[in-house]
Amino acid sequence: MSQEINQPRLNAAIIGCGRVSIKHIRAIAKLGDRIRLCALVDNNPDAPSHLLSSCKAGGKYFKADKATLKTYIDYKEMLSAEKPDIVAIALPSGLHYQIAKDCLMAGANILLEKPMTMSNKTSRELYELAQEQGKKIAMGHIYRYFPIVSLLAEDMGNGVFGKVGHGSVVVRWGHGDDYYSQAAWRGTWKSDGGALMNQTVHALDLMCYLMQSEAVSANGTIARRFRNMEAEDTAMGVFHFANGALCQVEGTTATLPNDHEASFFINAEKANIRIGLHKGKPSYSITNTKGKNLAFRYLRRYIKQYGFSHLISVAKNPHFGIYKDLYQAITTNSNPIADGRSGYLAVDMVLGFYRSALKKNEVELPLPNEFKVEExxxxxxx
Ligand SMILES: NC(=O)c1ccc[n+]([C@@H]2O[C@H](COP(=O)([O-])OP(=O)(O)OC[C@H]3O[C@@H](n4cnc5c(N)ncnc54)[C@H](O)[C@@H]3O)[C@@H](O)[C@H]2O)c1
Known part of the structure; x- marks a missing residue:
């Protein structure tokens, strides 16, 4: 990747050097001509070196950057010493709000892992703070960055598919008890939530994006069937969207860990759209009123617009797409595809679903008062 004339190189720091951070490092390394990794922060002093050795990221720029990379155990110290342009927050979800707030206040743009925060009020607060500070929030909503998804959303917004009737989402993202015992925060109401808040939130966000609308009510129920954790491992329910569409949801981590599946179906007037991911293999089908599958047409359009190497990079690591998009948003003062609004709308959906399960009733969205997952x-x- 050659550095374009006058293309600024932005400094990025990552707070939290656990499981997901590997994807951040690989994405930054691939965008080395635009983003320089300046610091890694973790309150476990061994975590940064372990992360760097396990992710095997390379590239000319990244190799040089590693030589000057600083590590910190206190994120506040890092913020005042480095003054990074971008801070990626890859921490246990219960820590997102306070640390994201401190980063925005320190003048950084943030890449915030999902879910945005653990309450509807704090999610909106971060969104508003970023607006006030003139800073960007990019959410770790990776499904938006899958190949062709942005084109489908664009066409949906332009009315190409007509009205949306309903959608259906399945997230069977099995995790064994060993996953939940890896870290004390996993599967707790205070710091994580269950299958809905951690895994299914991606899918709820994708349905908002593809249907180009937002949920106005939630009716759901949850259970803990197999996993040894505090929160739910299985959730089923229905949302109403502002455009009149219904959306059915099944989200679970109680299925087998080696059989991950996520699938999305949208029934629109002029097309049936199916996106699937099973054991890492994606599938797309966009069937028009004549029964023709337009998936290859979309793929060709995507490659024409973004290039083949972009397609391969996001297919391998959607975080590449998030960083590239955030860079673009900062340098052109535009909105990231998965922006702060998408962050709070997805949290609203999960919290509406949870509250409905708690009250055993359909609830309207957005909820009128603060609701925290820990409730x-x-x-x-x-
Ligand atoms: N977008 C995605 O595809 C995706 C995938 C997995 C996880 N996530 C999200 O990313 C976040 C992190 O998940 P994970 O699986 O990497 O967690 P993890 O437990 O593996 O890593 C968290 C890291 O944060 C560190 N940490 C904890 N408290 C800290 C503090 N006060 N200061 C500095 N470091 C601290 C821990 O030592 C650990 O290294 C969660 O919010 C999760 O929901 C997103």
Missing amino acids: MAKLELR
Whole structure:
């Protein structure tokens, strides 16, 4: 990747050097001509070196950057010493709000892992703070960056597919008890939530994006069937969207860990859209009223617009797409595809679903008052 004339190189720091950070490092390394990794922060002093050795990221720029990379155990110290342009927050979800707020206040743009925060009020607060500070929030909503998804959303917004009737989402993202015992925060109401808040939130965000609308009510129920954790491992429910569409959701981590599946179906007037991911293999089908599958047409259009190497990079690591998009948003003062609004709308959906499960009733969205995930501890799960 050659550095274009006058293309600024932005400094990025990552707070949290755990499981997901590997994807961040690989993305930054691939965008080395535009983004320089200046610091890694983790309160476990061994985590940064372990992360760097396990991710095997290369590239001319990244190799040189590693020589000057600083590590910190205190993120506040890092913020005042480095003054980074971008801070990626890859911390246990219960820590997102306070640390994201401190980063925005320190003048950084942020890449915030999902879910945005653990309450509807704090998610909106971060969004508003970023607006006030003139800073960008890019959310770790990776499904938006899958190949052709942005084109489908664009066409949906332009009315190409007509009205949306309904959608259906399945997320069977099995995790064993070993996953939940890896870190104390996993599967807790206070710091994580369950299959909905951690895994299915991606899919809820994608449905908002593809349907170009937002949920106005939620009716759901949750259970803990197999996993040894505090929160739910299985959730089923229905959302109403502002455009009149219904959306059915199944989200679970109780399925087998080696059989991951996520699938999305949208029934629009002029097309049936199916996007699937099974054991890492993607599938797309966009069937028009004549029964023709337009998936290859979309793929060709995507390659024409973004290039083949971009397609391969996002297919391998959607975080590449998030960083590239955030860079573009900062340098051209535009909005990232997965912006702060997408962050709070997805949290709204999960919290509406949870509250509906708690109250055993359909609830309207957005919820009128603050609702925190930890309030779900009141519900006795079966
Ligand atoms: N977008 C995605 O595809 C995706 C995938 C996985 C996880 N996530 C999200 O990313 C976040 C992190 O998940 P993970 O699986 O990497 O977690 P993890 O437990 O593996 O890593 C978290 C890291 O944060 C560090 N940490 C904890 N408290 C800290 C503090 N106060 N200061 C500095 N470091 C601290 C821990 O030592 C650990 O290294 C979660 O919010 C999760 O929902 C997103």
